[in-house]
Amino acid sequence: MCPHTSLKQQFLKKWIMGLQRCSFSKKNMSILERKKTIKLSADIAMASARNGTTRWSRALISNASKDGSDNRLVQQILGPDSNTPAATTTNKAGTRRASVCKKIVKRSHQIRRRRRKCVAAAPVKAVTSSISEHLVRKRRQVLKTLIPGGEFMDEICLIEETLDYITSLRVQVDVMRSVASACFSQS
Amino acid sequence: MQPCSREMQAMNSLQDLQINVHAPHDDFLEQMLSTTSFPASSSSSSWSDLNPQDNNAAAAGGVHRHEILTFNLRQQQQINGGHGSNPFQAMKMMMQQQQQQQMMVAGFGRATVAATAAAGVGTHQGGGEGSMQALFNSLGYGSLHQTQASFGSDSTTEVNHSQGPTAAAAMPEKPKQKVRARRGQATDPHSIAERLRRVRIAERMKSLQELVPNANKTDKASMLDEIIDYVKFLQLQVKVLSMSRLGGAAAVAPLVTDMPFEGGGDCFQTSANSGSLPRNSNGNRTPSDNESLTVSEHQVAKLMEEDMGSAMQYLQGKGLCLMPISLATAISTATCHSRNPMVSNVNTNTGVNVSHLLLQSSGGDGSSSPSLSALTVQSATMGNGGVDGAASVSKPLD
Numbered sequence: 001m002c003p004h005t006s007l008k009q010q011f012l013k014k015w016i017m018g019l020q021r022c023s024f025s026k027k028n029m030s031i032l033e034r035k036k037t038i039k040l041s042a043d044i045a046m047a048s049a050r051n052g053t054t055r056w057s058r059a060l061i062s063n064a065s066k067d068g069s070d071n072r073l074v075q076q077i078l079g080p081d082s083n084t085p086a087a088t089t090t091n092k093a094g095t096r097r098a099s100v101c102k103k104i105v106k107r108s109h110q111i112r113r114r115r116r117k118c119v120a121a122a123p124v125k126a127v128t129s130s131i132s133e134h135l136v137r138k139r140r141q142v143l144k145t146l147i148p149g150g151e152f153m154d155e156i157c158l159i160e161e162t163l164d165y166i167t168s169l170r171v172q173v174d175v176m177r178s179v180a181s182a183c184f185s186q187s
Numbered sequence: 188m189q190p191c192s193r194e195m196q197a198m199n200s201l202q203d204l205q206i207n208v209h210a211p212h213d214d215f216l217e218q219m220l221s222t223t224s225f226p227a228s229s230s231s232s233s234w235s236d237l238n239p240q241d242n243n244a245a246a247a248g249g250v251h252r253h254e255i256l257t258f259n260l261r262q263q264q265q266i267n268g269g270h271g272s273n274p275f276q277a278m279k280m281m282m283q284q285q286q287q288q289q290m291m292v293a294g295f296g297r298a299t300v301a302a303t304a305a306a307g308v309g310t311h312q313g314g315g316e317g318s319m320q321a322l323f324n325s326l327g328y329g330s331l332h333q334t335q336a337s338f339g340s341d342s343t344t345e346v347n348h349s350q351g352p353t354a355a356a357a358m359p360e361k362p363k364q365k366v367r368a369r370r371g372q373a374t375d376p377h378s379i380a381e382r383l384r385r386v387r388i389a390e391r392m393k394s395l396q397e398l399v400p401n402a403n404k405t406d407k408a409s410m411l412d413e414i415i416d417y418v419k420f421l422q423l424q425v426k427v428l429s430m431s432r433l434g435g436a437a438a439v440a441p442l443v444t445d446m447p448f449e450g451g452g453d454c455f456q457t458s459a460n461s462g463s464l465p466r467n468s469n470g471n472r473t474p475s476d477n478e479s480l481t482v483s484e485h486q487v488a489k490l491m492e493e494d495m496g497s498a499m500q501y502l503q504g505k506g507l508c509l510m511p512i513s514l515a516t517a518i519s520t521a522t523c524h525s526r527n528p529m530v531s532n533v534n535t536n537t538g539v540n541v542s543h544l545l546l547q548s549s550g551g552d553g554s555s556s557p558s559l560s561a562l563t564v565q566s567a568t569m570g571n572g573g574v575d576g577a578a579s580v581s582k583p584l585d
Contacts, residue, residue, distance in 0.1 A: 043425075109377060132408065139411035146418045156384065159391040162414060166398055169421040176428040 007168075012175050014045035043172075059149020102154055 043060060143158060144150040147165055150158055392410060396403075399417045404410050 109381070135408045136411065139408055139415060142415050143411060143418070146415060146422070156387055156391065159388060159395060162418065163391065163395055163398060166395075166414075166418060166421065169418070169425065173421060173424045173428065176425065180428060 007171050008175050011045050011168075011171055012179075015041055015175070017045075063148060 140155065140158065143162065144153070147153075147158065147161055150161065153161060392407070395414060396410065399413050401413055404413065
């Protein structure tokens with residue numbers, strides 16, 4: 001799938017802006033610091049390109065703005081749009097509550113289903129299906145740790161967010177790689 | 188009219204698996220029989236007539252499945268009208284329809300449609316043909332297993348499906364008075380919600396399949412595995428690319444991590460671009476090991492010129508990986524373990540100034556072990572084609 005060039009251009013613009021802003025502040029930074037700032041600015045540019053439509057972007061921005069030192073950078077990149085941190089925190093709290101409620105409901109369903117299972121199903125089938133469910137659940141947990149803000153999403157949202165996150169990551173990688181090759185070809 | 192009535196019930200049987208129902212006992216069926224006609228020639232009017240009945244009958248969730256069922260039934264009608272009761276042709280049509288349905292309906296719809304279709308045709312042709320009944324049962328079971336394997340299913344509905352064909356086969360002719368609702372289907376709002384949820388998840392997994400390479404797995408667990416690996420790999424690429432922008436010699440030591448690949452040996456080849464390697468040919472060191480390495484090195488170099496993907500696979504088959512020279516020097520000077528015994532350099536003499544390293548996996552096993560403890564990294568200081576080469580390593584399907 002080819003991501004839209006408009007998305008790439010947006011990301012590039014914001015990223016360059018962020019780089020410029022943060023390079024003016026410090027002249028001598030260690031390598032790791034520079035790497036961190038570059039990555040951070042890229043991530044935030046990526047997330048802001050989504051304009052708060054997806055959860056992972058909001059979670060990313062809120063995580064970045066939680067840290068005091070990076071807050072400046074975040075503010076600079078986001079521009080005058082300073083109300084997003086507040087929105088993200090409320091959103092996270094809301095989704096957390098919602099997910100907890102959903103978990104309770106889900107667990108009750110599972111219990112009911114398990115009771116029905118014991119009556120009707122052959123024991124072999126129940127065992128195999130529970131094993132597969134266990135495997136899937138484990139992997140879903142891993143995925144939740146990977147996607148920013150994924151711990152508070154239910155399954156459907158998780159997959160949607162993964163989709164979006166993957167596309168934006170690809171855009172990020174493409175743009176960064178082309179910029180890198182451009183830089184190196186010139187030098 | 189008897190066979191027709193039974194088939195009508197089969198069609199409506201998202202709620203009802205006991206298919207031997209007399210029409211007068213069911214208002215819904217009366218409506219169906221009175222308003223709709225079953226001509227051998229397909230007419231859109233019957234289609235549209237069937238549709239609203241269906242929508243009224245089966246509560247919510249997955250309307251398109253009803254449509255598929257009606258379509259199925261219509262074809263049955265056509266068959267029966269055209270060929271009398273030629274069982275094998277009907278069976279063929281059924282199998283084709285099943286295949287079509289399997290393409291159309293994702294995930295769980297398959298089980299219901301296949302089972303009911305099989306049950307419907309089975310009852311129509313009577314329980315006498317034992318072989319065909321067995322075939323239909325196996326068909327039902329086959330589709331059941333497939334769906335179960337695919338998306339971690341709800342076993343109650345499956346159990347009902349498995350009981351359905353056998354029950355239908357057992358009492359084909361006996362008229363039953365009561366209509367038993369399938370357990371957990373359409374009467375229970377929770378199960379409807381469950382079904383909806385599962386359908387949505389299946390849709391999204393499908394779109395994810397197109398996005399992630401190597402996504403030809405039907406199993407949900409392995410699909411999630413691929414997704415996880417891909418996301419990790421992309422994140423790593425971003426991290427390394429952000430380091431490559433620095434343009435200086437990078438202490439890429441933090442890149443060496445343990446990446447446990449779960450689920451199968453054919454995993455992603457994570458190659459990170461540490462582009463900050465010096466362009467000067469730093470690595471002309473002779474291999475500190477026996478001559479057997481040089482041969483493989485030359486082979487790998489040759490492979491690399493043509494196709495990075497196969498080169499990496501070849502390396503992985505030998506239990507080797509690539510890493511930048513600076514990292515290898517750091518490792519070899521810092522740790523003199525027996526775990527990382529051999530470090531050798533390969534300098535390709537192409538116009539592209541590439542410097543690689545080969546390092547044996549510290550796991551020690553030469554086979555393609557999933558537990559590579561060192562990342563395969565590759566310098567991004569390759570020129571024009573090189574960067575794309577790096578890309579082709581990371582995405583073997585590109």
